[in-house]
Amino acid sequence: MMRVVLWNLFLFLLPFVLTALWAAWVRRTSPREAVLRSWSQATLVGAVLVVSSLLVWRFSTGDAPGKTYIPPAFKDGQVVPGRFE
Structure with a gap:
């Protein structure tokens, strides 16, 4: 059961980690709205994966x-x- 919980936690956090890496890479050139939109998309993708x-x-x-x-x-x-x- 713990393996299932950890796997779901990993799947939920994976989009956030990828979004954080992407946001750090484009922070200088992207407007703030694009970064906020990407976090909401990461939340949606993480929930769908879980x-x-x-x-x-x-x-x-x-x-x-x-x-x-x-x-x-x-x-x-x-x-x-x-x-x-």
Whole structure:
């Protein structure tokens, strides 16, 4: 679960980092409105990336409804992974 949270945080922050790099590069030649507009676009792109990754995660993990989850357990000195039955 932590991996999913970190991945979504990365996807959300990536447009902001790219926008900050771009804004630093063009700050001398661009008007202030263009820089502010780029931050709002970065927010929108970040939100779209997070929502799309959550949708992909939702439809690519888990199992059919109604199944029982069997958690991981030790058996004969080995870890048996969790599963649905």
